[in-house]
Amino acid sequence: MIALGKLHEFGHGVFGAFWPSVFIVVSTLIKIACIVAPLMLSVAYLTLLERKTIGGMQARLGPNRVGPFGLAQPLADGLKLLFKEIVIPSGADKAVFLAAPIFSIAPALAAWAVIPFDEGIVLADVNAALLYLMAVTSIGVYGVILAGWSSNSRYAFLGGMRSAAQLISYEIAMGLALIVVLMVSNSLSLGEIVKSQARGVFAQAGFSVFSWNWLSLFPVFVVYMVSIVAETNRAPFDMAEGESEIIGFHLEYSGLAFALFYMAEYASMILCATLAAILFLGGWLSPFSCFPNGFHWLFAKVFVILVFFFWIRATFPRYRYDQVMRLGWKVFIPVVLVWMAVVAAWMMSPLSVWK
Amino acid sequence: MASMSDIFKSFMLRELFGGMAVTGRALFAPKATVRYPEEKTPRSPRFRGLHALRRNPDGTERCVGCKLCEATCPAMAITIEIAPDENGKRRTTRYDIDMRKCIFCGFCAEACPVDAIVETRFYEYCVERPGDLVWTKDILLENGALREEEIVRDRECDGECA
Numbered sequence: 001m002i003a004l005g006k007l008h009e010f011g012h013g014v015f016g017a018f019w020p021s022v023f024i025v026v027s028t029l030i031k032i033a034c035i036v037a038p039l040m041l042s043v044a045y046l047t048l049l050e051r052k053t054i055g056g057m058q059a060r061l062g063p064n065r066v067g068p069f070g071l072a073q074p075l076a077d078g079l080k081l082l083f084k085e086i087v088i089p090s091g092a093d094k095a096v097f098l099a100a101p102i103f104s105i106a107p108a109l110a111a112w113a114v115i116p117f118d119e120g121i122v123l124a125d126v127n128a129a130l131l132y133l134m135a136v137t138s139i140g141v142y143g144v145i146l147a148g149w150s151s152n153s154r155y156a157f158l159g160g161m162r163s164a165a166q167l168i169s170y171e172i173a174m175g176l177a178l179i180v181v182l183m184v185s186n187s188l189s190l191g192e193i194v195k196s197q198a199r200g201v202f203a204q205a206g207f208s209v210f211s212w213n214w215l216s217l218f219p220v221f222v223v224y225m226v227s228i229v230a231e232t233n234r235a236p237f238d239m240a241e242g243e244s245e246i247i248g249f250h251l252e253y254s255g256l257a258f259a260l261f262y263m264a265e266y267a268s269m270i271l272c273a274t275l276a277a278i279l280f281l282g283g284w285l286s287p288f289s290c291f292p293n294g295f296h297w298l299f300a301k302v303f304v305i306l307v308f309f310f311w312i313r314a315t316f317p318r319y320r321y322d323q324v325m326r327l328g329w330k331v332f333i334p335v336v337l338v339w340m341a342v343v344a345a346w347m348m349s350p351l352s353v354w355k
Numbered sequence: 356m357a358s359m360s361d362i363f364k365s366f367m368l369r370e371l372f373g374g375m376a377v378t379g380r381a382l383f384a385p386k387a388t389v390r391y392p393e394e395k396t397p398r399s400p401r402f403r404g405l406h407a408l409r410r411n412p413d414g415t416e417r418c419v420g421c422k423l424c425e426a427t428c429p430a431m432a433i434t435i436e437i438a439p440d441e442n443g444k445r446r447t448t449r450y451d452i453d454m455r456k457c458i459f460c461g462f463c464a465e466a467c468p469v470d471a472i473v474e475t476r477f478y479e480y481c482v483e484r485p486g487d488l489v490w491t492k493d494i495l496l497e498n499g500a501l502r503e504e505e506i507v508r509d510r511e512c513d514g515e516c517a
Contacts, residue, residue, distance in 0.1 A: 057378040061388040222366065315378045316371070335366075 031123050035112050043266040044074035050310045057314035084255035089152050092252065096150035101253070101260035104143025107136045108267035115274055116191045118284045118295040130188040133275070134175055137231075140268065141167045144240065147261070148249035160249035163233065163240040166324055170230040170237075173332035177224040180217055180340050181279045184347065184354045194283035200353060209287035214280040216353055219339050221280045223332045225308075228272035230324065233265060235313035237324055244318075269309060270302065277301035400509035403459045404478040406452055407499035407506065408492065409471055416496070417471035420445045424463035424472050432456035433463060450495060454488040470510070475502050 011019040048063065048070060055062025063070035088094055114129035116122040126132055141164050148160015182188055185196035197203075200211030214221045233240035240248040250261045277283060277298055284298045291297075319327070347354055364370075389396055398404075409417045420437040436449040464473050475498065482488055499506070 053382070056382040056386070059381055059384060059387045061386050061390070064390070219366065222368070311375055311378060315375045 028123070032113075035123060036109060039109070039112065039267065039270065040263070042270060043263050044078065046266050046270065046306065047077065047262075048074050049306070050313075053307060053310040054314045057311070078259070081255055081259040086255040086257045087252070089252050091152040093150040093152070096146050097252075098257065100143050100147035100150060101257050101264070102143075103146060104140055105260050105264035105267060107139040107143075108264050108271055111136045111271050114190060115271075115278070116194065116283065117298060119191070119293070121295065122191065125189070125191065128188045129190045130178055130182055130193075134178065137268070137271070138171055140264070141171075143261075143264065144249050147253065151249075151252035153252050155247045156249050156251040159240065159242075159247055159251060162246075162321060163249050166230060166237065166239055166321075166328075167233075169325060169328035170227045170332075173223055173328060173336055174227040174231060176333065176336040176340060177220045177227065178279070180220045180336065180343055181213060183340070183343060184213065184217065186354075190278050190283075194278055194285060196354075197282045198285055203289075206289040207287075208282065208285055208289060212280060212282040212285070217280070217339070217343065219335055223336050224276060224280065225305075226327075227332065228276060229309065229312060230328065232269045232272055232309075234269065234309055236316040236319050238318060239321055239324060242318065269306065273302045273305035273309070274298070276305055281305075398476045400513050402476045402478075403461045403474040404476050405454075405474070405480060405498060406457075406463070406490065406495055407473055407475050407502060408450065408495040409473060409499045409503065409506065410496070416446065417469050418447055418450065419469055419471070420447045421468060423466040423468065427462045427466040429460060429462065430456040430458050432458075447492065450492040452490045452495065454490055455485060473499075473506055473510075475506060476509070477502065 008019070008023070011023055015022050051073075052062040052070070063073040066072040066076045086098075088097055111133055113124045114122065114126050114132055116125075144167065145160050145164045148156045148158075148163070151157070181193065185193040187193055187196065197212045198208055200208075202208065202210035230237035239246065240250075242248055250258055253261060281301045282297075283301075284293055284295050286293045286297050346352060411417055420435065422435050422437070425433045425435045432453045432455075434449065434451040434453070435447055437445055438448045440446040459474065461474055464470075467473075472495075477498065
């Protein structure tokens with residue numbers, strides 16, 4: 001605190017009356033760096049974790065040549081992509097072509113502004129955080145559609161159309177699932193949503209793990225988990241990439257531009273896993289009251305969900321496109337709509353567990 | 356009622372979790388990977404790798420220059436020239452195997468009446484230019500001298516031990 005006081009004194013000396021605004025800008029930038037830098041590192045090492053996990057499930061070892069246990073593999077991959085040429089196809093819309101990867105990765109990073117890591121540890125404690133999240137993450141679809149369109153390639157264009165349709169379809173199911181969550185927690189702020197999960201019969205008995213939203217909203221939880229797999233374009237819903245038979249929207253991309261799409265996919269994977277942990281698995285709350293709450297619980301939950309993602313990818317074959325659409329529109333949306341009505345009636349009844 | 360329980364089963368993702376159990380078990384099962392430069396797969400005594408020309412225990416060449424290997428080679432990879440040596444014996448002056456053509460069928464070793472040309476377990480060789488893949492008599496003899504023990508052992512246990 002004394003150090004902070006001296007800093008303010010020094011700042012007033014240098015900037016005078018502008019100091020308060022300068023202080024806010026600089027401290028926010030530092031906070032952003034504190035979130036984005038570890039996030040990018042996690043993105044890099046998530047690729048390694050994925051390759052190791054999937055390798056293990058396919059009875060092989062995964063990368064183990066670069067560095068001890070293959071730990072330098074992400075650096076080698078990044079370096080390789082860094083030195084590759086970004087080929088811009090002739091006839092491509094250059095400005096849009098180069099802007100599309102940014103449209104893809106920016107929302108996945110911007111959404112982290114409202115994610116609470118622990119009680120009060122959040123960059124921007126917006127009271128409409130859930131709305132902000134839904135608004136920001138849906139911008140990602142522009143990256144897909146612009147990349148497909150600006151490439152001047154039929155395959156990329158069709159791939160972009162396909163992925164955009166998939167993303168929009170599953171966004172509806174996901175959005176409806178979020179509505180159910182905000183109904184029961186009576187708040188749009190993520191911090192409040194986490195805190196509301198600490199209340200309940202089980203939480204009072206010391207087993208807060210059963211008071212979290214996943215149990216009371218189980219069908220919604222299942223729909224949400226599958227929707228985020230589809231939303232992040234992960235196998236078995238990876239129509240966007242489909243490297244073995246159909247080709248996706250980033251067909252014409254190479255080098256660092258392609259790496260941005262790749263990083264966007266992994267960043268939004270971490271984001272969606274964190275959201276699932278916050279909305280349904282009690283964020284930073286500890287599962288049993290004998291352990292203290294803390295951000296390590298959030299990280300552990302996110303890790304488990306991410307491994308679950310890889311597990312799904314290693315196990316299931318890719319969905320056919322019409323099956324993806326059928327699942328989204330004819331199964332998930334009706335299920336969530338029905339459960340929304342059920343929850344609404346439940347909340348109004350004397351049996352409500354959310355009082 | 357049956358359809359209700361079907362809906363319940365499919366919503367609990369029972370079959371999907373069954374599939375995931377399989378991959379989950381594989382994650383902790385022993386891995387099939389052979390870390391090649393450090394580990395190698397076992398090779399049979401009949402392994403057909405790089406050729407070798409053998410010598411008799413007294414140091415003279417086994418090869419009698421009968422050219423049966425050259426005749427039998429389906430890829431026509433072997434080139435032999437012969438001349439009598441100082442004792443008037445029939446000897447090869449040139450014995451080239453073009454490894455670009457060789458298909459490692461082992462017919463040369465099978466055709467040889469004196470077991471002079473054999474195929475060894477050695478397979479880790481590479482060159483920088485394709486032309487270097489023409490193995491000459493000197494190299495083949497050297498390979499034979501280097502692996503004579505292994506060659507003898509492999510021929511003894513052929514058909515009996517793995």
